[in-house]
Amino acid sequence: MNEPYVIGVDLGGTAIKMGRFSPKGDCLNALTLPTPQPPFPDQVVKVIAQGIQNIDPEDRALAIGMGVPGPVDAMGRIARRAINLDWYDVPISDSLEHLTGKPTVIANDANCAGLGEAWLGAGSQFKDLILLTLGTGVGGAILLNGELFVGRDGTAGELGLITLDYNGYPCNSGNRGSLEQHVSAQALRRRWGCEPHEMAERATQGDPEAIALWQEYGRELAAGIASLVYVLTPEAVIIGGGISAASDLFFPAMIAELEERVLPTSRHNLHCLRATLGNQAGMVGAAKLAWKYVKARP
Known part of the structure; x- marks a missing residue:
């Protein structure tokens, strides 16, 4: 058959x-x-x-x-x-x-990317997780008890549009200072004056300025993730998208910042992982x- x-x-x-x-x-x-x-x-x-x-x-x-x-x-x-x-x-x-x-x-x-990672990727061991896709913009997915959470109208889970800076840079959504306007590739081009992969190459070669910028990036990303963790207390935070290729450069600072910002009771056994399905x-x-x-x- x-x-x-x-x-x-x-x-x-x-x-x-x-x-x-x-x-x-x-x-x-x-x-x-x-x-x-x-x-x-x-x-x-x-x-x-x-x-x-x-x-x-x-x-x-x-x-x-x-x-x-x-x-x-x-x-x-x-x-x-x-x-x-x-x-x-x-x-x-x-x-x-x-x-x-x-x-x-x-x-x-x-x-869909969140469902994919939960099925066959980095999230396959978890029932409660969030995915952030760091690319041209910042997308997101929430899975609770193995099911996508999309809200009553299907539009929940826009994790990149949460506010990081009340008076920040205007966002396409109408928000200001959204997480997307801090950690997307578009935002990094505006702030750094180059492509993220170029800054990653500099950091890999030992450039102190580039290393410091990626550490700052990790801390800013953690500030956004902290809000999500307090609300959702997921088992795992999975980072995907093109910028995740530089995860070695920002994950240590991101994790350290999360440990400072989030109470141990809210981040108990929290796993921060890079997406695996590309x-x-x-x-x-x-x-x-x-x-x-x-x-x-x-």
């Missing part, structure tokens, strides 16, 4: 990653396609549907899970606002179901989303 599988799709502004996944998380086949430019919804859906046909020629997938950039509705049907796609209230699940005939569920891409986390988590959908509707 052929093993059942689902499709996981990670929709980004420049690329669409997709794969076929078994119930255990084995990737049976994968494909990466360029995101159509401009990314009009109907064109994007056609590309995704064609890609699915390529990796599932026997048309046996039980469901499709997809991560999209930005918040989605609580039912996992509508992309509420995808800034880098210029999408507003796009019923992407309906459109993809119409073309493929497969039940489809969507989630925020950072939530840029596959979103696709893996989207597949887990599809499996959860299938199991909830036998």
Whole structure:
């Protein structure tokens, strides 16, 4: 008997990653396609549907899970606002179901990355965890008792938008001094005048200024994480995204700062870990989303 599988799709502004996944998380086949430019919804859906046909020629997938950039509705049907796609209230699940005939569920891409890390990555030993993705912006995911926490409208878990500095730099969200405006790649370019990987190279080569800047980065990141730990008391904080490649440079300062800022009762057995799935986390988590959908509707 052929093993059942689902499709996981990670929709980004420049690329669409997709794969076929078994119930255990084995990737049976994968494909990466360029995101159509401009990314009009109907064109994007056609590309995704064609890609699915390529990796599932026997048309046996039980469901499709997809991560999209930005918040989605609580039912996992509508992309509420995808800034880098210029999408507003796009019923992407309906459109993809119409073309493929497969039940489809969507989630925020950072939530999918969190699901992926919790399933097959750094968070697989924990039920309560938070994920921060440190990239162009700062995304987040909250898993409580093994389930994504998305709030009553599906938009909870925007961890990068919490306030760090009341009078700080303006944020795209309308906030000021958000965590994102301190620790994202965009913020570091503005503050440091170079790419994060360039500053990492300098620090690795022993440049004292670069080493000090990364230590300051770790302390600022910890100040944001401290607020999250006090509210959620997770078992693990997982750090992903492109900047996590420099984790050796900022983790020691981050952990030391957390130990100062957070009461031992709130951080008992807290683990701070680097994500392990890299840029596959979103696709893996989207597949887990599809499996959860299938199991909830036998």
